[in-house]
Amino acid sequence: MSASLDGKPRNGRLESFTYDDGIVKLFVIATLIWGVVALFLGVTIAFQMADWHVNLGLPWTTFGRLRPLHTNAAIFAFCGNAIFAGIYYSHQRLLKARLFSDTLSKIHFWGWQLIIVSAALTLPFGITTGKEYAELEWPIDIAITLIWVVFAVNFFGTIIRRRERHIYVAIWFYIATILTVAVLHIVNSLEIPVTLTKSYSLYAGVQDALVQWWYGHNAVAFFLTTPFLGLMYYFVPKAANRPVYSYRLSIIHFWSLVFIYIWAGPHHLLYTTLPEWAQTLGMVFSVMLWMPSWGGMINGLMTLRGVWDKVRTEPSLRFMAAALTFYGMSTFEGPLLSIKSVNAIAHFTDWIPGHVHSGTIGWNYMLIAGILFFLVPKLWNTELYSKKLAHQQFWFVTIGLVLYIISMWVAGITQSMMWRAMDDAGNLIYPNFVETVIKITPMYWIRAIGGTLVLTSFIMMMYNFWKTIKNGKKEAPVVYEAYALDSSSIEHDASAHRKLEGWPMIFSVLSLIAILVGSAIEIIPSLMADKYVVKIDAIKPYTALELYGRDVYIKEGCYLCHSQTVRPMAHEAVRYGKVSNAAEFVYDHPFQWGSKRTGPDLARVGGKYPNMWHYKHFFDPREVTAGSLMPQYRWLFDSKIDYKTLPKKLEVMRKLGVPYSQEEIDNSVADARAQAKMIAEDLAQSGVPMKIAEMDVVALIAYIQRIGVDYGSIPEEE
Amino acid sequence: MKQEVLKHFDVPWLPLTALVLFVVCFAAYTYWTYRKANRPHFESVSRIPLEDPSIKTNDLQGKIS
Numbered sequence: 001m002s003a004s005l006d007g008k009p010r011n012g013r014l015e016s017f018t019y020d021d022g023i024v025k026l027f028v029i030a031t032l033i034w035g036v037v038a039l040f041l042g043v044t045i046a047f048q049m050a051d052w053h054v055n056l057g058l059p060w061t062t063f064g065r066l067r068p069l070h071t072n073a074a075i076f077a078f079c080g081n082a083i084f085a086g087i088y089y090s091h092q093r094l095l096k097a098r099l100f101s102d103t104l105s106k107i108h109f110w111g112w113q114l115i116i117v118s119a120a121l122t123l124p125f126g127i128t129t130g131k132e133y134a135e136l137e138w139p140i141d142i143a144i145t146l147i148w149v150v151f152a153v154n155f156f157g158t159i160i161r162r163r164e165r166h167i168y169v170a171i172w173f174y175i176a177t178i179l180t181v182a183v184l185h186i187v188n189s190l191e192i193p194v195t196l197t198k199s200y201s202l203y204a205g206v207q208d209a210l211v212q213w214w215y216g217h218n219a220v221a222f223f224l225t226t227p228f229l230g231l232m233y234y235f236v237p238k239a240a241n242r243p244v245y246s247y248r249l250s251i252i253h254f255w256s257l258v259f260i261y262i263w264a265g266p267h268h269l270l271y272t273t274l275p276e277w278a279q280t281l282g283m284v285f286s287v288m289l290w291m292p293s294w295g296g297m298i299n300g301l302m303t304l305r306g307v308w309d310k311v312r313t314e315p316s317l318r319f320m321a322a323a324l325t326f327y328g329m330s331t332f333e334g335p336l337l338s339i340k341s342v343n344a345i346a347h348f349t350d351w352i353p354g355h356v357h358s359g360t361i362g363w364n365y366m367l368i369a370g371i372l373f374f375l376v377p378k379l380w381n382t383e384l385y386s387k388k389l390a391h392q393q394f395w396f397v398t399i400g401l402v403l404y405i406i407s408m409w410v411a412g413i414t415q416s417m418m419w420r421a422m423d424d425a426g427n428l429i430y431p432n433f434v435e436t437v438i439k440i441t442p443m444y445w446i447r448a449i450g451g452t453l454v455l456t457s458f459i460m461m462m463y464n465f466w467k468t469i470k471n472g473k474k475e476a477p478v479v480y481e482a483y484a485l486d487s488s489s490i491e492h493d494a495s496a497h498r499k500l501e502g503w504p505m506i507f508s509v510l511s512l513i514a515i516l517v518g519s520a521i522e523i524i525p526s527l528m529a530d531k532y533v534v535k536i537d538a539i540k541p542y543t544a545l546e547l548y549g550r551d552v553y554i555k556e557g558c559y560l561c562h563s564q565t566v567r568p569m570a571h572e573a574v575r576y577g578k579v580s581n582a583a584e585f586v587y588d589h590p591f592q593w594g595s596k597r598t599g600p601d602l603a604r605v606g607g608k609y610p611n612m613w614h615y616k617h618f619f620d621p622r623e624v625t626a627g628s629l630m631p632q633y634r635w636l637f638d639s640k641i642d643y644k645t646l647p648k649k650l651e652v653m654r655k656l657g658v659p660y661s662q663e664e665i666d667n668s669v670a671d672a673r674a675q676a677k678m679i680a681e682d683l684a685q686s687g688v689p690m691k692i693a694e695m696d697v698v699a700l701i702a703y704i705q706r707i708g709v710d711y712g713s714i715p716e717e718e
Numbered sequence: 719m720k721q722e723v724l725k726h727f728d729v730p731w732l733p734l735t736a737l738v739l740f741v742v743c744f745a746a747y748t749y750w751t752y753r754k755a756n757r758p759h760f761e762s763v764s765r766i767p768l769e770d771p772s773i774k775t776n777d778l779q780g781k782i783s
Binding site for chain 1: 728729732733736739740743744747748751752756760761763764765766767768770771772773774
């Protein structure tokens with residue numbers, strides 16, 4: 001006989017059960033393997049930014065292709081496997097039930113690994129949608145959806161078979177994660193296939209940007225934050241052997257995050273036609289967004305009260321404490337960066353990757369390490385091989401991360417100040433973009449060194465766990481006993497919310513409604529984009545060759561270093577030209593505004609330089625821009641344009657609303673050949689052989705020469 | 719750019735509705751959470767992660783699930 005939550009004795013039926021820890025072990029091993037891969041890729045691209053030679057001159061080792069692989073590996077492979085390991089371990093224990101189905105668990109594990117391998121086999125070959133953090137092509141998108149459904153069925157099935165009536169707050173965070181990630185992934189991945197490896201986004205321009213960054217923002221929120229908070233609410237109390245400091249605060253934390261985070265905070269109110277009072281209220285709530293985040297951090301850290309001595313000696317607690325501290329720091333910095341005046345400085349600079357890594361390394365890596373130091377000895381029935389090595393690892397990762405963050409702050413602010421520096425006559429003090437890059441290159445070296453320390457720390461952890469697991473003892477699974485969830489566990493006089501916590505499905509529906517309300521704020525304006533974006537007749541669709549060249553641009557990941565949007569700021573208008581207008585992107589499936597300027601903005605690059613300049617630039621950027629960090633793209637001079645794909649590409653674009661006539665589609669190959677021949681003839685005047693007309697570089701030049709030309713040609717007074 | 723675009727969306731009722739909804743919900747769950755009467759319940763619930771089920775040492779007799 002035991003007591004229920006309200007203290008009354010339980011007399012129900014006792015049931016025996018075991019936990020499925022085999023699946024947790026598999027996800028732990030996958031976390032370690034993909035973690036080192038993600039970090040190795042990160043260090044590689046960090047060195048590529050410091051010295052272009054590290055690109056090795058090969059297509060599949062070049063920055064534009066490896067960077068999406070790094071982000072996907074870090075987010076979905078490393079963090080993804082860690083989330084599944086932590087959730088499957090804690091979910092069973094919080095509900096006193098074995099996972100719903102061993103078969104679904106295995107399908108989930110192997111399916112997810114297959115998706116990761118598919119990403120590793122496609123992204124280096126330039127098979128990408130060109131949408132940041134959602135680069136995987138449509139067959140993999142479908143696979144992700146299916147595996148996510150398998151995970152959801154396994155997760156909710158376990159809830160149904162539980163022996164604990166109350167759904168602990170960690171599980172609320174897991175529920176929010178599962179539902180929101182499903183909504184985000186499906187809505188943002190809507191696309192029409194051209195081939196098995198190529199598709200075009202259903203959305204264009206502004207609409208695509210709104211949907212993509214609704215996804216991008218919330219992928220951080222609901223893949224890198226909410227599941228980890230759920231894990232924190234289980235593993236920190238467990239490792240400290242103390243209940244969470246304030247369960248009440250955790251409830252406020254949960255609902256505030258679910259409501260506001262998906263809404264991206266009320267900073268959206270600042271740019272609408274809302275009355276002044278509502279904008280002010282919105283700003284107040286924007287500041288209040290700090291409260292739930294810091295509430296969560298304080299809740300986690302205060303749980304450690306009374307065991308601070310163990311933080312010094314226990315690796316799991318030490319990493320968890322550091323993770324919570326970095327969580328507090330990055331959730332302070334995030335809202336700060338969304339303030340318009342701060343954003344004007346930080347956007348497009350290295351400050352943003354610095355901020356991102358304070359979250360992903362400081363919060364995610366550190367918490368994962370803390371959880372693994374707790375889990376691995378327990379799962380393999382042994383003691384940790386070396387606490388000393390774990391503490392050394394802690395200092396490696398901490399120093400590496402601090403070097404990373406500080407170097408990126410310095411690089412970001414320095415470069416931004418140089419971009420905007422103007423003299424009294426209104427001229428740019430640093431008109432040559434590359435000057436601002438050369439200035440911050442030492443910071444790229446420091447970042448690369450910091451990243452190497454982080455990678456080294458991870459390898460130390462792998463070695464520590466390898467030695468630990470080798471000492472592991474095989475034991476028969478432990479059989480547990482708990483009361484079945486029957487009428488004896490029902491609290492008849494419970495309040496409404498308490499009952500709600502015992503109704504997981506209704507709770508899930510309410511969470512989903514909260515998420516959808518928040519999403520509506522971003523999605524409804526996106527759907528209404530056609531109404532508010534006035535079309536301009538001068539903006540014409542791309543020619544067949546330009547469209548092909550645009551696909552080469554996407555394939556090579558050019559958007560990762562070059563933006564295509566001129567902000568309404570004096571220094572940007574002077575440096576790049578006419579400020580961007582929403583109407584000029586109406587045929588861009590997907591949009592290519594970018595989020596970082598390692599190189600200059602390209603919104604007005606069309607016609608700025610002769611074809612030969614671009615030809616030389618792609619062959620060796622330093623021939624035309626001394627000091628450039630851009631890789632060479634020499635394979636574009638050997639790879640042939642696949643002309644036969646053009647009619648299908650134009651046809652799909654027409655389905656998406658781009659006004660191509662049947663005649664243009666039928667003549668697309670001939671038109672493209674004719675345009676390529678014109679560019680080749682121009683290049684031939686400088687001695688380039690005419691056979692270049694067959695090569696990808698000509699299509700890319702055609703696209704680059706078209707960017708911004710239509711809108712740029714409209715006189716300012718119109 | 720996104721902010722510049724949002725400026726043109728003339729649908730004040732949309733963010734306003736969400737704002738009001740959020741303020742009301744926030745007030746409601748904060749009031750409910752910090753009600754004195756709920757305190758003992760939260761204290762017991764917060765111990766769930768620490769409560770492991772009892773280990774059955776003998777062979778299985780009942781149904782294992």
